[in-house]
Amino acid sequence: MSHVSFHLKSAAFAVFCIVVLIVLVWVNAARAQSEIISVTTTTSITTSVNPVAPDSVVTLTARVEADHGGVPGGSIDFFDESTMVWLGRAEVASPSITVANLSPGAHPIRAHYSGATAFLPFIAMPSSSAILIQHVRTVPRLELSTSYNPSTPGEPLTLVARVSAGLPKPTGTVTFRDGERILAAGIRLGHDGRAAFITSALSGGMHLLSAEYEGDLAFAKVIATVRQDVGEGPVESFKVGRVQD
Template sequence: MIVLLLALVSAARAQTEVIAARTTIALVASSSEASAPGDAVTFTAQVDADRGAVPGGFIDFFDEATMRWLGRAAVASPAITVADLAPGEHPIRAHYTGTTDFMPFIALPSSSNVLVHRVQAPSRLEVSSSPNPGVAGEPLTVSAVVSAPAGTPTGMVTFRDGDHGLMARVRLDGRGRASFTTSALPGGSHLLSAEYEGDSRFARVTTTVRLEITARSDAWSVGSAEVGSD
């Protein structure tokens, strides 16, 4: 009788033993690291367990910048697409809910790493030189102005003369302007470019301007001709 009772207890314990598996979830990809307002962006997660594949459950996606719930996806198809993220940086995190649908196997919940996605509005860049034309050996100022319909862009502008760097990463001021002064440009025609590298809200943009530098001897010749004609 005692032997039979012990056997029944052992069987009951075996039937109610719960196997709990720890899980990990990672945001492994998005359709792009940055997008424009209104663009569709896809976030994809991957769930793994220490006892093999995760058989079920759901994944919730959150924007931690606004504490907004973006959507839910099944583990079998772990991706969502959103198209209404506002300009700025969005730290996205995924949460796996876990599952008890396969008792006595339980997959425990877990949270992913943060994937930062940037939504960048278009910006406009204008570059100019004063004076233009200039004279070789004399100072001139190259300026860039970055603007946008809503807000003032921040960040850096890099200036180049064709393929040659002139001034790297000049910071925009509070009005979206960046400038530098140089007297090192030789005589001739120059294609000056300015590249705004963008910030968390505004996209990068590049523009160019043609600058003519007159050699000093040419400038003296022109001045002498003008004096002689008076």
């Protein structure tokens, strides 16, 4: 009987040891699960074109980084903070959206990363980008006029381009052409939105004169044309055009 009792005690002790081992493994596993790794993130935003022409499509791209590299997942929302309009959503794996039909003007755009909790014990905290100013150009009004029409060969002719729009005032330069031939390039707009050029180099006949406003950060390129009739008359020697004072 003592021999049997010894074996029973040994078996009970073995079972006890196994139970203790299982409990220790379970506790360690639970403790490991409870040790959540939380990392901060940084979000940035870029644009494919800035400024962008009216009615064009622009691609907005966000980049989300953690303390120790990239983040495994989560979504990114894009907002136009000038109108509080939600522009779209993208996943971290493909963090770009395309936006069309932005109204003319300056648009402060921000990307917001929502964070990630689906990869426990790893948690990525939310973050927002700095504001990106997306400029959408306005189409201004451009008028081209000449001092005389018709004119005669060799007669000094003044070409005046006037760019008008609301505030801010258009800035930049104008290029004048006779057909495909450049008469003057880089003529800067004055405070009144005008650029002028004088030439006496037009030969007799009909000329298609054009003025091309090159645009600036706020305003788009635009072209205006006028047909200039240069009647027959005495042709003087070629005279180089000059910028009007």
